[in-house]
Amino acid sequence: MPGPKAADQGREVRGRLLRVAAELIAERGWSAVSTRMLAERAGVTPGLVHYHFSSVHALLTEAAIGTMRSLVEGLGPLLERAGTAEEALDLMLAALDEHDGRDPLSLLFAETYLAAARDETLRRSLAEVVTAFRDRLAARLAAQGVAAPDQTAAVVAAAIDGLMLHRAFTPGLTAPAVAPILRRLLDGRVLT
Amino acid sequence: MPGPKAADQGREVRGRLLRVAAELIAERGWSAVSTRMLAERAGVTPGLVHYHFSSVHALLTEAAIGTMRSLVEGLGPLLERAGTAEEALDLMLAALDEHDGRDPLSLLFAETYLAAARDETLRRSLAEVVTAFRDRLAARLAAQGVAAPDQTAAVVAAAIDGLMLHRAFTPGLTAPAVAPILRRLLDGRVLT
DNA sequence: AAACGCCTTGGACGATCGCCCAGGGCGTAC
DNA sequence: GTACGCCCTGGGCGATCGTCCAAGGCGTTT
Numbered sequence: 001m002p003g004p005k006a007a008d009q010g011r012e013v014r015g016r017l018l019r020v021a022a023e024l025i026a027e028r029g030w031s032a033v034s035t036r037m038l039a040e041r042a043g044v045t046p047g048l049v050h051y052h053f054s055s056v057h058a059l060l061t062e063a064a065i066g067t068m069r070s071l072v073e074g075l076g077p078l079l080e081r082a083g084t085a086e087e088a089l090d091l092m093l094a095a096l097d098e099h100d101g102r103d104p105l106s107l108l109f110a111e112t113y114l115a116a117a118r119d120e121t122l123r124r125s126l127a128e129v130v131t132a133f134r135d136r137l138a139a140r141l142a143a144q145g146v147a148a149p150d151q152t153a154a155v156v157a158a159a160i161d162g163l164m165l166h167r168a169f170t171p172g173l174t175a176p177a178v179a180p181i182l183r184r185l186l187d188g189r190v191l192t
Numbered sequence: 193m194p195g196p197k198a199a200d201q202g203r204e205v206r207g208r209l210l211r212v213a214a215e216l217i218a219e220r221g222w223s224a225v226s227t228r229m230l231a232e233r234a235g236v237t238p239g240l241v242h243y244h245f246s247s248v249h250a251l252l253t254e255a256a257i258g259t260m261r262s263l264v265e266g267l268g269p270l271l272e273r274a275g276t277a278e279e280a281l282d283l284m285l286a287a288l289d290e291h292d293g294r295d296p297l298s299l300l301f302a303e304t305y306l307a308a309a310r311d312e313t314l315r316r317s318l319a320e321v322v323t324a325f326r327d328r329l330a331a332r333l334a335a336q337g338v339a340a341p342d343q344t345a346a347v348v349a350a351a352i353d354g355l356m357l358h359r360a361f362t363p364g365l366t367a368p369a370v371a372p373i374l375r376r377l378l379d380g381r382v383l384t
Numbered sequence: 385a386a387a388c389g390c391c392t393t394g395g396a397c398g399a400t401c402g403c404c405c406a407g408g409g410c411g412t413a414c
Numbered sequence: 415g416t417a418c419g420c421c422c423t424g425g426g427c428g429a430t431c432g433t434c435c436a437a438g439g440c441g442t443t444t
Contacts, residue, residue, distance in 0.1 A: 187379055
């Protein structure tokens with residue numbers, strides 16, 4: 001058996017590297033994150049990075065997907081609790097208001113989207129995470145009688161991400177300003 | 193007077209570097225474009241890059257903004273010619289259909305958005321270009337009686353960009369699929 | 385012809401890159 | 415105790431990075 005003490009510390013360091021990686025992707029950009037940056041901020045030696053991960057790219061991928069997955073999964077139950085479709089939309093608008101397009105989380109999302117366009121594996125994982133969220137939202141919209149719930153959910157999700165991207169250089173794009181517009185997306189009702 | 197022959201060739205090389213830069217931003221990503229890459233593809237020596245531009249970053253900025261500006265300005269007249277607001281939206285949907293989120297133009301836009309989040313100067317220039325387009329679209333929507341034309345235009349523009357980003361890993365997100373949903377955004381009419 | 389202006393070359397500078405590996409520390413299993 | 419397994423260090427590999435600069439080509443102006 002492996003020594004449990006050392007193994008625990010190893011897992012701790014691995015986790016720290018993942019957290020640091022998510023930070024640095026946002027700060028410097030995906031392809032500008034280096035082995036030595038990661039090691040320095042995590043308080044370890046550069047060599048240790050390649051002990052825990054097969055490559056820097058693999059570390060970044062696991063960090064980005066992991067962070068996004070846990071965040072999206074945390075949003076799920078909140079979505080379930082939303083009574084009306086409008087409340088579900090308000091939930092996403094609240095998320096929009098917490099970010100200005102230049103904060104770590106917004107940038108992590110955007111960087112990962114972009115990196116996925118150039119990496120097959122990352123693209124698959126990302127699709128999995130986003131699809132899971134979209135399906136949850138679509139189910140919520142369907143229960144509220146919104147027509148074409150799948151496509152509506154896809155457009156709402158894309159619109160929120162697009163607004164996040166645009167907010168970085170358009171400060172006026174706040175949640176209260178766009179809420180009335182986005183609400184129109186829910187207007188295709190089957191039932192009143 | 194400067195020798196006009198050499199000056200002409202200089203301008204030609206400068207322009208070629210700008211075109212190559214726009215290509216490489218899309219292919220490799222903003223921060224992964226190097227002096228030597230640019231020089232090789234443009235068929236010149238690495239040293240020449242820093243003769244025509246103060247830095248690689250300055251070259252990338254000028255290339256990205258220039259490409260985006262000329263593209264957006266080319267879209268302006270087409271927008272002017274659109275009769276109804278729905279036709280204006282169809283025009284943007286057609287643009288969406290030409291790109292799949294992994295083509296050079298989509299990636300150039302996304303890369304520039306992201307780079308702008310970390311660079312004040314780029315952010316200002318980008319805001320100028322995007323605002324110009326948004327204003328044109330808003331004017332078109334206002335003429336068609338759409339309520340809150342400014343915010344509507346902002347949301348439509350952001351939604352199109354967001355859809356482009358999502359299309360990279362969600363192939364089903366085609367223009368025909370999302371057109372009926374996006375059309376709801378124009379439903380806030382003052383006049384019939 | 386000589387001087388000037390602009391474009392261009394090719395090489396050099398120190399810094400940083402991803403990745404690899406020999407070796408040491410240390411707790412557990414024989 | 416000895417051997418084993420895992421974590422970790424520190425240094426080294428060749429490659430690439432952005433930027434700079436001395437030197438030369440070449441058409442235009444005196």
